Amino acid sequence: MVLERGSFLLTADVFRIDLGDRLGVTQLFALDADEVDQLLAEGITSAANLANFRFFANDFETRTEGVDLVAFWQPPAWGGHTTLDFAVNLTRTEVVEHNPATLDARRIRELRDALPGLRWNASVHHEIGRVELLGRLGYFDGWWDPRDAWAYGGAYLFDLEAAVRIDDRTRFVIGGRNALEGAADRNPNPTVIGNVYSTRAPFDTNGGFYYARLQYRWGSGN
Numbered sequence: 001m002v003l004e005r006g007s008f009l010l011t012a013d014v015f016r017i018d019l020g021d022r023l024g025v026t027q028l029f030a031l032d033a034d035e036v037d038q039l040l041a042e043g044i045t046s047a048a049n050l051a052n053f054r055f056f057a058n059d060f061e062t063r064t065e066g067v068d069l070v071a072f073w074q075p076p077a078w079g080g081h082t083t084l085d086f087a088v089n090l091t092r093t094e095v096v097e098h099n100p101a102t103l104d105a106r107r108i109r110e111l112r113d114a115l116p117g118l119r120w121n122a123s124v125h126h127e128i129g130r131v132e133l134l135g136r137l138g139y140f141d142g143w144w145d146p147r148d149a150w151a152y153g154g155a156y157l158f159d160l161e162a163a164v165r166i167d168d169r170t171r172f173v174i175g176g177r178n179a180l181e182g183a184a185d186r187n188p189n190p191t192v193i194g195n196v197y198s199t200r201a202p203f204d205t206n207g208g209f210y211y212a213r214l215q216y217r218w219g220s221g222n
Contacts, residue, residue, distance in 0.1 A: 071086040
């Protein structure tokens, strides 16, 4: 669906994806002592160091449903020098059929909850003469990390950028991604797992990133 009114534009995409015989990795399996001895007797020496393993299978079905909304607006009262953008995604995945011999509850939860179900960002871009200002606020919903066996909470991220057009070819830019250093949840058992933050975080967990750059455009094109 597309709605357009003057300088306002809204698009909405609704989707449903059914996958049968979906290909993916199974749950983790572990060899017991008798199985290790049997493999060693058959000449498979690597079995002595094989603690866990999993393999690819295509014996489960999933259904993914969601919606994407994107909005764009240039307020006429501000002379077309300001642009407002908003985008939101809501997605849910369910395992509708599976083989209990290859997919356990942990693997099913990974397929369902390892990615944030909700994410959105809103930004404003404003021009004042040779100066351009950009602010962006984003949000990621919580997710479940199967490696840490922990549900992490959502997080807000704020970006800022300012640019000055020195001439028709040159721009100087300064800015910061995650400028307010919004922190991700910490792993509650870092000494056991070996990581302070989730390795599956959908955003950078290293805190704020600040930069300055000088841009120059060659050629005669606009």
